[in-house]
Amino acid sequence: MAIFVSSRNPVATLENPAVKEAAEFIKGAFSERKAMILVGNCWVDYTGRASSKLEAGERIIIIKEDGSVLVHRPSGYEPVNWQPPGCLFHTRVKGDTLRIRAVRRKPAESVNISFNKIHLLSTMRLVDRGEFSLHASEADMQRAILIDPSLFEEGFAPISYEKKVEPGFVDVYGVDGVGRLVVVELKRRTAGRDAVLQLAKYVDNVKTMANRELRGVLVAPRLAKGAQVILTSLGLEFKALEPKKCAEILRRTESRKLADFF
Amino acid sequence: MAIFVSSRNPVATLENPAVKEAAEFIKGAFSERKAMILVGNCWVDYTGRASSKLEAGERIIIIKEDGSVLVHRPSGYEPVNWQPPGCLFHTRVKGDTLRIRAVRRKPAESVNISFNKIHLLSTMRLVDRGEFSLHASEADMQRAILIDPSLFEEGFAPISYEKKVEPGFVDVYGVDGVGRLVVVELKRRTAGRDAVLQLAKYVDNVKTMANRELRGVLVAPRLAKGAQVILTSLGLEFKALEPKKCAEILRRTESRKLADFF
DNA sequence: TGCTAAATCTCGAAC
DNA sequence: GTTCGAGGTTTAGCA
Structure with a gap:
């Protein structure tokens, strides 16, 4: 360049x-x-x-x-x-x-x-046409899981993403290795009480539509102290995932795309 | 100035x-x-x-x-x-x-x-010692109470302000609804131990001059946790008041002054 | 236009 | 030190 x-x-x-x-x-x-x-x-x-x-x-x-x-x-x-x-x-x-x-x-x-x-x-008068790109946002984590579902769990198969569920969206939605529905809520940072409640809301909502076994999983780098109790009491799960790892997956895919191009 | x-x-x-x-x-x-x-x-x-x-x-x-x-x-x-x-x-x-x-x-x-x-x-190398006050400064809170004493307490009547009392000044000084003297100490942020002790000092000082019943009241948006115990043990009181509310009073008065002016 | 959720949030106070 | 809550939050994404 x-x-x-x-x-x-x-x-x-x-x-x-x-x-x-x-x-x-x-x-x-x-x-x-x-x-x-x-x-x-x-x-x-x-x-x-x-x-x-x-x-x-x-x-x-x-x-x-x-x-x-x-x-x-x-x-x-x-x-x-x-x-x-x-x-x-x-x-x-x-x-x-x-x-x-x-x-x-x-x-x-x-x-x-x-x-x-x-x-x-x-x-x-400044001239600035440079592009700005931020990596490892919540959206990037989503993309990374869709590209490599094993990031979330071995045997996981995403069905759709940003599935519309009132009053918001499910970050990732899919089926696990033994055929159970999975609702995934992503957080780029330590997930707190609010994230758990948000996930619970989504799970409840999906439950009313699909009458079958359903897992609700919070995916984030860490879980806040108090959140573990609520999570367990609501029958939800937690899976640790670093945004940085997602960024690496994306970067690798990105460079492969570039490699394919040349 | x-x-x-x-x-x-x-x-x-x-x-x-x-x-x-x-x-x-x-x-x-x-x-x-x-x-x-x-x-x-x-x-x-x-x-x-x-x-x-x-x-x-x-x-x-x-x-x-x-x-x-x-x-x-x-x-x-x-x-x-x-x-x-x-x-x-x-x-x-x-x-x-x-x-x-x-x-x-x-x-x-x-x-x-x-x-x-x-x-x-x-x-x-910049020199910046200027105070920043959001909503209202301590002086603004004082002015607001003098303009509308009910901000402090129904029936309160200010006698003087910045009454000189060694070793400093009393923020507001007045008489309550049943004739008791009141010394008011103002803080625009959460009041801690130091504010309580300051008020106690002022109250003691006034007590030596006026031999009658005397209330000492700390006025601030909030009282720090540990401060409540000391306050009570010294026989002092606390009254919650938001600087924001004071700012509104002043703004209203200001605009009325403008209206009177035109 | 208004509402909701995210942010490399920042910042301060409580524990 | 960590955690929690507020901010003149701002900003982006949608109903």
Whole structure:
């Protein structure tokens, strides 16, 4: 694969601009729907689904092309304030303060960010067409079992997947080595009480339709402590399966497909 | 309140650095535990709880002092790849490619970010001591109770607020429906042992001044488990109050003020 | 449009 | 340390 690197410079940067200068720069970026990074001393007020106040401090603010907003403190994974995509913006200078107001309808809410010092201001138009692929999701576990049913149990034969059962779906549905129906509920992580109850609901539902012996099996990497008791009392089973192992099966199949192709 | 703005420049920026130059800059930032913003063309591999691949494209990367990592595409609220706080980092140049590897134990996982072009690289040490309050701050809760004393208790009448009492302040001070003095200690989060002891101290102090029946009441959204015993043994009381409810009172009053204004 | 379940959920508090 | 529950959760998939 060839990687092409453009020599264009998509980023324009101001260091320590005055608020007036920054305001003009920001307004231009908004009108051109550019993304923006700000670093500076600011305080933030939010009101909408809830309301919050953030006192003054130095933070990193990202405003994206799609109208999403992130206010990041110097530590922590999560933004302290934010807005999902779709905001409209208003920029205003009042004395030595620059205020950016992000508003959205439905739900009606707004975030006000006020700066009295801007250390860094970058505007940019980023090009990103790269594909993102996540492996070993719950859907991947399902696919892996359908490709190699022995992952679940020797002699298991899937009948259908995502069989429609009110009020949801059965992850995998099939017949075991001795002809009993099997309902499988998949969890990519440790299965808890909720997963057991969900499985029980599905099993009950299938029971009303098929009048024959029926197994309900929870498949997950681990079973939560308290869940074992409920599982047993409801006559259900547990089978340990790592998502990582499923990913390997898929990767192998994927590469075989590639091998077949060439 | 005076706001002090330091004139220091906490941000150091390189525009379009060569990967080698960038690598040195980044290594320096890591060794000084500085935060970092990168904008450039990159691809990302993640493996751990799940695994993912992200093809090349232009993105914004934030690495914080606490070892958290965010990879942001040009749109969307959520980062496409990330790591929570606590990562260790390794930087390496291989040909024209700069690779930053973020690793953490428990769960064992890593994110590899490879750049072939860096448009912007900023390192910084941000100072952020601002308090964040969701719904309402302690001061807001105080204001709300003064505006609507029934939030605290039917028949309650505040006498003064922030009544000076050594060694601190009483949040709210008043008389209840049957004429007893009441000292109120406010907490916007779950109140623990320390809050109880603080209230006890205030109550003792007021007792020396006013020789009449006196109630000490801790007001908070919840009381920590162990705190109930101490509270009772000291003859103090607890009253549950959500900051959210206070925020609503204030919002309502605020809008009424606006209505009066027009 | 509204609801439900999943998430590399994160984050905090209790045990 | 692990487990549990909440979140301004967000997001994706369907009825």
